[in-house]
Amino acid sequence: MQAETLDRTFHALADPARRTMVGRLTLGPASVSELAAPLAMSLSAVVQHLAVLEEAGLVRSEKIGRVRTCRIEGARLRAAEDWLVRRRVEWERRLDRLGAFLDAEDGRQKKRRKR
Amino acid sequence: MQAETLDRTFHALADPARRTMVGRLTLGPASVSELAAPLAMSLSAVVQHLAVLEEAGLVRSEKIGRVRTCRIEGARLRAAEDWLVRRRVEWERRLDRLGAFLDAEDGRQKKRRKR
């Protein structure tokens, strides 16, 4: 939950090519060429995107022979999700309190009208 | 769930100042100065961050008199959370399948050993 880690994670996810790569890796490990296949850019560009994902800790990879196999690393993705969930919960809690307050006000008004 | 919308959302969240602003707004509406208070930068810079958040649809604001009041808009935040949840679910499903497969293999090995 460190600021810099979230910076890198959200930055990594802010690119459609990188999200496509992450999406592919949720289905299972893949080589660099497999990750590149659906993307309309040079292999070189894909490698650079991969570097961003690895530096963010979203992906880990190992090279065997001439093939580099990549897989997702769940922790950072989970941390980003957690951050979003926490904000949403806080925000919903606030809406609930507001709703309860308005209901109470409404009740008071009706009471007043009854007199 | 359009790509460009997620681009903007994740990009907006990739900055610590903007995340601080969003965090503040989950607690309730705030003026620009209130958002700026905890940030070590000029008001002008804060206004520029606010513009990024508004263009991403994460925040909406209205000016009354000389005060601009900002509040969060939940939808886009929710969409980002959804994207992360979907990837995680996919990834966990894959791990489960893998686990089941390994368990089955393990069972087969034990059977073989029994003979």
Next chain:
DNA sequence: CCTTCAGTTAAGTGACTACTTAAGTATTGG
């Protein structure tokens, strides 16, 4: 009124992004 307040706008700067092409380096199938 007129000054302070709350924000707005413009212009500039240095760093970073997302690519490209081009020229590598190991592997490996035939």
Next chain:
DNA sequence: CCAATACTTAAGTAGTCACTTAACTGAAGG
């Protein structure tokens, strides 16, 4: 062996980013 494969590295470029300072607008408060 040697050509194809699977990346890897380097260098360059146009565009974007996160600020800054400075000058400005329009609403209040005294």
